[in-house]
Each structure stands twice: as structure tokens, then as C-alpha cells.
Amino acid sequence: MAEPLVHDVLIVGGGGAGLRAAIAIAQQDAKLSVAMVSKVYPMRSHTVAAEGGAAAVIKPNDSLEDHIYDTISGSDWLADQDAVDLFVHEAPAEMIQLEHWGCPWSRDPDGSVAVRPFGGMKNERTWFAADKTGFHMLHSLFQTTLKYNNITRYDEHFATRLLVDDGRCCGCTAIELRTGQVRTVLGKSVIICTGGAGKVFPFTTNGAIKTGDGMAMAYHAGVGLKDMEFVQYHPTGLPGTGILITEASRGEGGILVNKHGDRYLRDYDLGEPLDVTDPKHPQNRTMELGPRDKLSQCFIYEMQKGNTIETRYGHTVSLDLRHLGEEKIDKKIPFVRELATNYAGVDPVHELIPVRPVLHYMMGGIDTDVEGATSIAGLFAAGECACVSLNGANRLGSNSLTELLVFGARAGKGAAQFALEHDQINIAALEAQAKDEQQRISRDYINKSGGTQRIVGIRNAMHETMETNAGIFREETSLKLACDTLSELGERFQDVALDDHTLSFNTELTAALELGYMLDVAQTLVHAALARCESRGSHQRTDYAHRDDEKFLKHSLAYFEPGSPSVPRIDYKPVTITKWPPAKRTYGADSGFKAKAEPEKTK
Amino acid sequence: MSKRYHPTQPWNWFLKRPAYVKFMVRELTAVAIGLYLIYLLRVLATVGNGEAAFVELAGAMTGTRARLLHVLALAAALFHSVTWFNLTPKAMPMYRGEQRLADPLVAFGMGYLPWIVVTILIFWGVCA
């Protein structure tokens, strides 16, 4: 086996959170060497596909308290309030820092950054770079990392296992795709920033790489995966492809109509619609600017009532942007026009865009505290793969891009500090584990003969059960079926066979490993969903239709059980409530400002 | 360390795309113009040798071959100028506030318009 690659801090994942963490460490101490292991070149990380914007309080009409309240109520009170508090406080400085690093934020005429309205937010605070915010953020961060000579990238290195010695995480094994060699990458601390796992579902905005690798690796290392049952359906994805049509299209005034041309959201407690020509349209926290979980649920209700349009890709409603006019569309949401034209064959300036809810984001993930630390010493996590929890049962749009910066930086600083304080690692013990892992991959994949299961068969079956049984509305029987099906798929996966037994750039091997990760993630999701007998945020049970704060105002934790590898053990931990006691979650004109923080106003 | 496949660019790479052919022609027009300049210098040189030398040279220019060469030279110069003017807006973008002025407008203003004006002036100067 090749020599281990030894650095001070190892970051797994090169998206927004990973890059931000790398910069934080590189800045903290120029003597610290940072290794960044990513299965793709950083510019390909899925942060690149985010469109609408990133939230931070910056304008005089806004307040930190409002952003905090919007986030907590948006989370249906499952967010940890200390996390939300510090997130909102640190967000503006992080966003200004990214601006300084070159992010081309869209501007107001006076040269200050512009903000737009977004779902579930009382005031406009979503910074944007036209409608390619994630793209610009990712490239700005990546290009900034090129300034620091203490960041070493290991591009196209596919991480397979965390190396934990004596209760402390000191590295990972990673397949160098070019050669197929398993490398040992060691660090005095490790940060996982591998993103979410949308590819567990068949219809998703997510790209190919979103397969939950880091979540699964942490899970197998013994860390709990928190709140896995909470997955977000974005209300407006293109039918068929699932390509994302940003919430910004509604922030700029776009409306949703059913097959009768009705703005159907008015029937679902989201306030009263204003006419699109009214200067006050769109109204914040109202109608189309309600929170994502509710909007996706409304679609299902409309479908049940027969008000949706049937297409060859399933039922849809329509997003109407025509009243915005060509100039506004080309200036504020040009990418939406491009995507609708290319992939739906409609020009939104003149035509309605067919849309339907599409799986988009995982609120749940690796259990961390507000410093990004997990239950394993030296192991940190940040970004979509982590669950602090900032987003609780439902995330507000434009909070996650900011989350990458705030918690990426925090995890970076935490990991740097840990590395400085824990200088020694046991290289021999770690190398022995790595050797073990190399042999496992060789035995179970590359050199395995026999095997009757094709990857695509297992993947399709997983997709089918997740879509049918663990979608927007769930209930006990179908969740149990999903649990059983996934157990069976776990067995079938042991029998997987590859066409490709070679080493150089073997993407069938990585597809198989990714399928394994996805099965792990899916299993935690359905078991946690089965155990949560209430409806809260994005987890809706038709058999338990109400929120139950008494029994379930707590985070679920899914732990890997070696004795029953397909059936996680579900446990719980309390939600941190500080100043905002749980209240009714309301949207519409005078929504959500009945329950306020107890002490003085923060701004 | 695995080996890789290293493709090489064929000698006739410029035939691969019409755009490449057009590019080569454009570049070669510079050669054509250069040659014509030498010829023009020769013409100018005869001016100092008296009217007889000039008349002899002018007579040589009326032949079919000479006319053909002149037509080709003119075509090359026109192609060169048109491609140059069309590319100018890319090298010198002009903005009014946030709006970038359309390429054809800039090409006209920075290239075609002065060209037409100068041509008119030359003809007027020659014919007057």
C-alpha cells in the first residue's frame, strides 16, 4: 500500500462548506497544512447548482430577531435556537467576507448589495448573484483557496471509510480514481463536508454526486444521524428532469396556478393573494412566499382534488412569470428562462412553466453541535451533510448557502484548534485499518467473482420504495413496507456484481459504493420516519396529522447497529429552546409575530 | 502510474471546421496585403523616375493577369477589413451605464463609418 498522506486537518468534500472551512484553517495558522479530499474537482460540487440566494440581515428595515424568528418558525420549532441565534448573528459578516473575496453579488443602484424576498422570510434579506448564486459562491470560494499555499487538494479521490483510532478520528481511506489505488489520508482532525443525499429519491434536483457518502461513513463510524426523516421537497421542479426552478422566481413575483388558472394556495391558510399588479405583491410570508414544506403539501392536496394537470411525467401545476416582463426576467432570473426553454420547451416570458414538487434538500444529517463537532473526538461536519440543527423540520430557502459559510468557518476553526491541541496520531494503527479497507474493496468489488445483482436494479427498487412510501405524505403501513424493502435491498447489495474489474478510473466501482451509502441513508430515513408519530414541517403523517410537542419536540438519532446492519437503532435528544417557546406556525398577512423573544430586542 | 492516450493535432487541422478555414484565409489576407504593398511601393518608386517610367508601368497594369491580381488583392483587403471591423467590438466593448452597446453598432461606428467617410474623401480628392 502506498505511503499515507499526512496533514494537520483533513477535509472530505470540496463544496461550499469544505472550501470555507479550508480557508478558515489556512487563515488561522499558515503552518497548518490542510488536505482537501473530494471525489470531484471542486467546481463540480453541487453547491454550484444552487440558484436563488443566500440570506443575511443587511438592510435597515430588517432585524436579526426577525431572521431568527423566521428560521425557527420555518423549522416548525425543531431547530436548536442557540444554533439559529448564532447563525443569524454571524451571517452578515460571513456574507460580507465572501463579497470581499469577489462574489459578484447583484447590486442596488447606490452600490450596496441587493436583496430579494424569499419564502418564509418576513423581510427581504436574500443576497443574490442573478439566479446563479451557488455557482458564483462556489467559484469565488474555490478561486480564493488558490491564494493559500497550505491547502493541498486531492481531487478525484473517493473517500470510503473514516479511520478512527482510540475514539478519535484521524483520517480516511480514499480511492485515487486515476489509478484505483486506495490512499490513506491522515489528519489530526477531520471535517466532513460531503453534502446531502437527494439521489436516494428518483425525482430530485440533486446531481449525480449527492449520494450521502460522508453521512454513511460517519454513521458506520458510530456517529448518530440526526433528524433523517426530514427531507425537503422544493415546490417548483421541472417535470421529468427534476431540474430546479428557483424560489427567486416567486420572490420576484411569480405565481402558482392550477389547471383552472386559480392561485390555489389561497385555500390553504397562506394568507390572501394580492393582485400581481399590486405594488405590494409579492407579500412576504404569504401565498407563493410561504415555506417550502407547506407549498409542496398543497400540491398534493390539489392533486387529490383533481386540480392538477396530467402530463406524461406525472401531475403538474404552473408557474406563471409572464407578468414580470422580459426585462425583469432577463435581469433577475435569466437562468430560469434558459432552463425552462432548454429543458421544458417553454419561454417563461410568454408561457407557463409546468412544475411539481421535487426532492431537494436534507434537513437531517451528521449530528453536530454549534461548533461543528460530532460525538467522535476530532471529527467535525458542516453543510448539508451535517445537522446542527439549524433547519429543524423544514429549511427556509436561502438559509443553506449562508449555512455553508457560517458553519464551514466554525467547523474549520474548531478542527484547526483541535489539531493544534492534539498533535500526535498513531500512524501505524491507522495504516492497519486502511490496509483492511483496501482488502475489503478488493475482495467485495474488484476481485469478486459471481454476484447476480446489477447496480441499476437495486437502485431502481430503492427509488421506487422511497418515492411511493417515504414521500411528502407518509403513514405506518407504507413506511414499514419501505423498511422491509430496504432491508431486502441491503441483502441484495451483498450480491452486487460489476462489469468493470479494472483499477483506472473505475466509475462502476464508485457507483456501487455510492449505492451502499444511499441504502444506509435511506434506511435511517425510513426508520426515523416510522418512529416519528406526528406531523411536523416536512414530515407529514396521514395517520398522525398533528404536531405533538409533548411527545416529539425532540431530534431523532439513527445509530448503526452492527448486529442488524439494515435496521438502525432510533434514539432521541432534546431540542434547545432558549427564547422562543413553541407556538402555532402561521403564514399570511399578520403571521408569526405573536410569539416573540422574552428579553430585549436584539437590534 | 497508468499510461494515457495522447492524441496529436493533424497537419491539416485547419480543414476540420469551416471556421478554421475562414481563419486561415483571414490570416493569409495579411500576406496578400503585404505583397500588394510591396507592389505599391514599386509603383511609387517609379514616380521619381519620370513620366515615361510611370506610363510604362501603367501600361503593364492593364493586362488580364494584372487585372486579375488586382481584383484578388481587393477581395483580400475587403475580407481582411470586414473581418477586422466585425471583431473590433469584441476587443473594444462600449458601455452606456450597465448596458453594453450592441456589437453591430460598435462595428459600424468604429469601423465601417470611418471607412466609408475616408473612402468618399479619397474619391472626392482624386476625382476633384
Next chain:
Amino acid sequence: MAEETTIQLDIFRYHPEKDEQPYFQSYDVPYKEDWVVLDAINWIKDNVDGSLSYRWSCRMGVCGSCGMMVNGEPKLTCAAFLKDYYPKAIRVEPLENFTVERDLVITMDDFMAKLESVKPYIVRDDVDDTSGGEYEQTPAQLAQYKQYSMCINCMLCYSACPVVGHDPEFVGPAALALGHRYNKDSRDQDTGERMEKMMEHEAVWGCTFVGECTEVCPKHVDPAGAIQQAKAAAAQYYFKKLIMPKGAGR
């Protein structure tokens, strides 16, 4: 059950461990009207031949992973629709002008080094000081460089550029456009280091303005335009430096 129509894909194959020379392999793929070439390739890998290697991710034209030659033209395979080729066969090859690792996967190391060589980041003394709020930048100032910031690093331009094919040292369209993007960003205060890099022989002066890079760019970055503007800026900088050696920066 209706007869399914198919379309043929002829795909470049090369395995460094097995092949001396590359070859083409033909596959018959179900023809679906709204499929893109990437969908067809994924179908092949899932159902017929798991050993086909290629890069892809977002499938919506923003990650830059899936660039390949489709019938001799550099394209994002997630944006090349089967219906534009049907019923003729489609030839898929790795991006031209690059070394091939395996099948449709090209070596990107040089490209990454070239991106890095133009110092593609804001250079400014107070860049890490957020106390003053955001740097002011008017919409007109943003418009000066916005277009050049849209590059997704898909490398189609490197395939289209005959200079890259001829001279592997040429820094190339995307990297030079990126350098220009930072030179035009009003917030940048680099005093000449980036300009020096852009002025090198293999940098802007390697470009002969063929212009095909701009033609194939899926994001309308216009790298050809960026490079010519950078040449003008470089010339200006060079003469300023001659006259005022210390004060030439920006």
C-alpha cells in the same frame, strides 16, 4: 407494447491497462424525444456496459463536468438533445486537445494549473476585514466583468482552440478570461502581478483570435473578446511601465 425506436451511439473507448490504441464501440440505445446524449450514455452504463467511464453531475449545464465531442463538436452532453441527431448515429469522443485517461475521461491537471496561474482572486490589503461593510460596486461596474465570471470550467473552449491543440503550453481561453474577469473587477487592487502573468508569451500573446472558443462556449462568456481586451490592457500596462516603472499598476 409499442415498438421502441432506437438510436445508435458510437463511443470512443480506451483503457490504459488493456488497450494500445483507442477504438469505437457501437451501442443501440432507446430513443426518447427529450433525452440528451448524457441520458443515453447513462442508460448504456446502467444496462449494457458498466465499464464505460465518463464524468457528469448536475445534468443542467452548470457544473461543467460532462463536456465531450459529439459528432466532432465540443458540447455539454447534458445539453445535446438526441432529437437533434436522430435518426443518424451519434459519435461521442473525449474532448479534443486533451490527453485521455480512459474512455471519455480527459486529464485536467494542466487546465487546473493554468486556471491557478492567472491569480484568480481579489488582491487587496483589507480583503479579510469585514468591519466596513461590503465594498461598493455599482451595477455599471458589475457589468464590466459579469460576463467573464460566468465560466463553468467545462473546457469546451480548449477543445475548439487550434492553438491549444498545437501548443499545450498556451494558457488558453477560460483561464485568460478568468484573469481578465479579475482585472476588470473594480474591487481588485492588484498592482501588476496578475498582469505580468497575463502578458507572458504563452498567455494572451499565444492567442491569434480564431474566435472558435467564443462560438462553442455554452455560457456566452466570450473568452475571445476577453483575451483581446486583455491584450490591449497588457500593451497599455507595458508602456506605462516603460514610462513610470514604479507606478504602472492598474
